[in-house]
Amino acid sequence: MTMPLMRPKRKNPVLRTRQMNLPPWARSRVALGITAAAAEGRFELQVCEDCAAVQYPPREACHRCLSPRLTWREQSGEGELLSSTTLHHSNDLFFRERLPWRLGLVHLDAGPTLMVHLHGEVGEAPARVKVGARLDRAGQAVLIGFPNEGSAHMADDKMLREMTSDPKFRKALVTDGKTELGQALVRALVQAGADIVWVGHAEPWKKFGDGLDDIAALPQVTLVPLDLTNGRSVTELAGEIGGKVDIVINNAEVHRTFGIGSRRGTDVAKAEMDINYFGLLRLAQEFGPALKGRSADGATGASAWVNVLSIYALSNFPPHGTFSASKAAAHSLAQCLRAEMRPAGIRVINVFPGPIDDEWNQHLPPPKLLPATLANAIVKALRDGVEDVYPGDVAQEWLERWRDNPKVLERELAAGGS
Amino acid sequence: MASKRSSYEGVAVAVPVTVPYVRYSTRGAHWFLGQAVEALVQASGIAKDQIDGLCVSSFSLAPDTAVGVTQHLGLSPRWLDHIPTGGASGVMALRRAARAVQAGDADIVACVGADTNHVDSFRQTLGSFSHFARDATYPYGSGGPNSIFAFITANYMRTYGATREDFGRIAVSQRDNALKNSNALFKKPLPLAEYMAAKPISDPIHLFDCVMPCAGAEAFLVMSEARARDLGLAHVLIRAGIERHNAFADDPVMVRGGWRVDRDDLYAQAGVGPADIDFVQTYDDYPVIVMMQFEDLGFCAKGEGPAFVREHTLTFDGSFPNNTSGGQLSSGQAGAAAGFLGMTEAIRQLTDQAGARAVPSAKLGLVAGFGMVTYDRCLCTGAVILGRSE
Numbered sequence: 001m002t003m004p005l006m007r008p009k010r011k012n013p014v015l016r017t018r019q020m021n022l023p024p025w026a027r028s029r030v031a032l033g034i035t036a037a038a039a040e041g042r043f044e045l046q047v048c049e050d051c052a053a054v055q056y057p058p059r060e061a062c063h064r065c066l067s068p069r070l071t072w073r074e075q076s077g078e079g080e081l082l083s084s085t086t087l088h089h090s091n092d093l094f095f096r097e098r099l100p101w102r103l104g105l106v107h108l109d110a111g112p113t114l115m116v117h118l119h120g121e122v123g124e125a126p127a128r129v130k131v132g133a134r135l136d137r138a139g140q141a142v143l144i145g146f147p148n149e150g151s152a153h154m155a156d157d158k159m160l161r162e163m164t165s166d167p168k169f170r171k172a173l174v175t176d177g178k179t180e181l182g183q184a185l186v187r188a189l190v191q192a193g194a195d196i197v198w199v200g201h202a203e204p205w206k207k208f209g210d211g212l213d214d215i216a217a218l219p220q221v222t223l224v225p226l227d228l229t230n231g232r233s234v235t236e237l238a239g240e241i242g243g244k245v246d247i248v249i250n251n252a253e254v255h256r257t258f259g260i261g262s263r264r265g266t267d268v269a270k271a272e273m274d275i276n277y278f279g280l281l282r283l284a285q286e287f288g289p290a291l292k293g294r295s296a297d298g299a300t301g302a303s304a305w306v307n308v309l310s311i312y313a314l315s316n317f318p319p320h321g322t323f324s325a326s327k328a329a330a331h332s333l334a335q336c337l338r339a340e341m342r343p344a345g346i347r348v349i350n351v352f353p354g355p356i357d358d359e360w361n362q363h364l365p366p367p368k369l370l371p372a373t374l375a376n377a378i379v380k381a382l383r384d385g386v387e388d389v390y391p392g393d394v395a396q397e398w399l400e401r402w403r404d405n406p407k408v409l410e411r412e413l414a415a416g417g418s
Numbered sequence: 419m420a421s422k423r424s425s426y427e428g429v430a431v432a433v434p435v436t437v438p439y440v441r442y443s444t445r446g447a448h449w450f451l452g453q454a455v456e457a458l459v460q461a462s463g464i465a466k467d468q469i470d471g472l473c474v475s476s477f478s479l480a481p482d483t484a485v486g487v488t489q490h491l492g493l494s495p496r497w498l499d500h501i502p503t504g505g506a507s508g509v510m511a512l513r514r515a516a517r518a519v520q521a522g523d524a525d526i527v528a529c530v531g532a533d534t535n536h537v538d539s540f541r542q543t544l545g546s547f548s549h550f551a552r553d554a555t556y557p558y559g560s561g562g563p564n565s566i567f568a569f570i571t572a573n574y575m576r577t578y579g580a581t582r583e584d585f586g587r588i589a590v591s592q593r594d595n596a597l598k599n600s601n602a603l604f605k606k607p608l609p610l611a612e613y614m615a616a617k618p619i620s621d622p623i624h625l626f627d628c629v630m631p632c633a634g635a636e637a638f639l640v641m642s643e644a645r646a647r648d649l650g651l652a653h654v655l656i657r658a659g660i661e662r663h664n665a666f667a668d669d670p671v672m673v674r675g676g677w678r679v680d681r682d683d684l685y686a687q688a689g690v691g692p693a694d695i696d697f698v699q700t701y702d703d704y705p706v707i708v709m710m711q712f713e714d715l716g717f718c719a720k721g722e723g724p725a726f727v728r729e730h731t732l733t734f735d736g737s738f739p740n741n742t743s744g745g746q747l748s749s750g751q752a753g754a755a756a757g758f759l760g761m762t763e764a765i766r767q768l769t770d771q772a773g774a775r776a777v778p779s780a781k782l783g784l785v786a787g788f789g790m791v792t793y794d795r796c797l798c799t800g801a802v803i804l805g806r807s808e
Binding site: 023024025026027057058063082083085086087088090091092095103105113114116117125126136140142 | 618
């Protein structure tokens with residue numbers, strides 16, 4: 001059983017905030033295959049296409065038959081714990097600051113032996129375990145031995161909290177509370193145990209309207225004025241709450257339909273860019289440094305930044321052409337943000353939803369993503385510690401087509417095939 | 419069936435030298451190499467120019483290898499080797515040097531294991547030790563091989579019923595031996611109670627199961643028996659030698675080492691059995707590995723290691739002398755020199771240079787090597803049997 005995480009005591013502002021020392025992040029190129037899968041929540045190992053051997057650590061050739069034809073395949077992770085140890089000493093600062101730390105040696109049913117971080121609910125060897133891959137605070141994949149059946153509080157495990165960005169007892173900012181998605185996000189965060197949810201609304205002088213009134217009535221919620229097109233508004237809010245926010249969720253967006261020929265001028269495209277791209281840039285410049293400064297601040301330290309992008313960021317969807325372009329720009333900037341946040345151990349989660357069931361996707365046929373479904377997928381991503389999320393059937397299908405052949409997808413989309 | 423190995427006859431091993439160990443040094447590895455070669459020259463009376471073969475093992479030479487060492491020390495050998503097998507490098511240096519001498523590729527080969535140790539070098543070595551370590555163990559905070567050997571030890575204890583006291587017997591006896599070795603870094607007796615009460619590092623590994631990294635060097639010369647006799651150098655003969663890499667790769671966790679594959683071959687080549695061996699110098703990075711060597715080299719059956727250490731006294735004057743210098747557990751682990759420590763000690767024992775820790779009337783000694791934890795076990799194993807020159 002995992003002891004439920006208790007609400008941390010109020011912080012003494014005089015004490016120095018512990019700074020992040022990342023766990024070892026260097027990996028060979030071939031080993032990054034595990035990271036690529038773990039970034040989406042899968043545990044994959046190299047499998048030989050010729051002799052079917054499953055191998056670990058990753059190699060450049062099959063250790064049985066020398067074939068270079070190695071494919072990454074998802075693994076069940078079922079295996080036997082052969083041995084465990086608790087570190088009371090480490091030369092690495094990250095672990096030294098977090099001792100004692102439990103490790104295991106697992107013999108996977110599929111063949112290889114793995115060194116893993118061990119969840120506290122796994123008993124002494126021999127024991128059945130299920131291995132999964134997670135991103136650690138350096139953003140690199142590590143393997144974790146989980147109990148076959150976990151308890152209700154297993155997410156509160158000390159080691160696991162270091163890998164994930166569970167909203168429980170954390171403080172979050174949702175940049176736009178006016179949309180259905182924004183409100184669904186607030187509800188999902190509150191349900192996940194978030195301590196405080198700050199909710200941005202761009203025009204505080206206007207009447208809130210139904211949804212926002214309901215959200216504002218929740219005890220965890222504080223509405224804050226935030227207009228991402230206005231640098232001063234972003235700076236002011238960052239000055240007020242930047243040092244307290246643990247999770248930033250940027251869901252503010254402008255979405256208009258049409259491509260190039262159906263609308264004259266650049267005003268609408270500029271408005272999309274101003275929120276979808278420059279808005280992210282303004283937000284990142286103001287909130288990024290504060291988040292980085294508190295990334296090792298105990299069990300509820302700053303941990304994640306979520307960007308709600310669009311599956312159209314991967315390949316332009318001409319009926320929503322300028323919107324696609326703004327999301328592609330935001331995606332590119334989000335990769336830059338991820339690189340800049342990595343040294344502090346802040347995870348940047350990019351979410352690529354298919355069409356959301358809202359007024360701007362009115363003409364698109366189902367399936368469309370319900371705001372609540374997307375909100376739950378985002379909270380799940382925080383809990384599972386993944387960094388790329390493609391929620392919903394449409395996004396999954398686009399992703400598959402894009403991975404298979406981006407050029408073919410471009411032609412299909414140009415011909416109107418969504 | 420592998421072909422039969424030809425004999426090592428006619429080859430002499432002589433002039434064991436030790437550059438005294440220090441916990442930390444501000445000198446580079448080349449300094450310790452230079453001191454070792456100088457000591458070889460001084461102790462043998464052989465001119466530096468007559469050394470025409472050089473075999474080097476070191477972790478802290480980078481970016482140099484044995485190649486750079488030749489220019490650094492002004493040597494011009496006609497045979498050169500660099501051995502990256504760490505704890506197995508002494509055995510492997512000897513095997514290669516002996517063949518060079520037999521083939522006439524070199525007349526006098528200097529084999530040197532040397533390393534420096536700066537305050538932060540151990541941590542830095544760990545992070546860049548191997549591809550697999552970087553990808554699959556270092557990110558787990560394991561602090562080098564400690565947790566790998568914790569897994570191996572825990573598994574061994576569970577499978578074969580070994581206790582911490584059993585491993586303690588090995589560490590305590592080696593400390594007794596070290597007290598007779600002025601070069602050992604540890605100078606105080608280690609009572610079993612103190613071993614048991616030591617702080618945990620990565621359980622079941624505790625402080626006195628771990629070696630202490632230090633700086634230092636070990637070296638010896640290999641030449642023909644005739645040459646050694648002409649020079650009047652006390653020397654030993656190579657009765658047999660084996661090595662093996664990446665053995666038993668399908669064992670999910672290490673319970674046996676590569677010695678098990680080749681040991682019959684080893685004893686057959688020497689024409690002796692385990693009972694004829696007067697002392698052993700095992701590789702002692704962790705006591706569990708010493709116990710495995712007792713088993714895998716045929717001194718007892720697999721799983722009987724715990725009973726074996728309970729039945730025997732392991733000190734230099736005991737019923738089964740092991741690591742008579744104190745081993746690296748009590749002398750210190752001077753990087754790759756630790757792979758040479760058993761060799762220099764065995765040469766001393768068989769040439770009456772072991773002083774107060776001499777094994778009474780020792781004629782045959784076995785030296786085992788074990789090196790390089792690239793992922794979940796050590797990959798390189800080797801052993802030689804050395805005999806007194808009559």
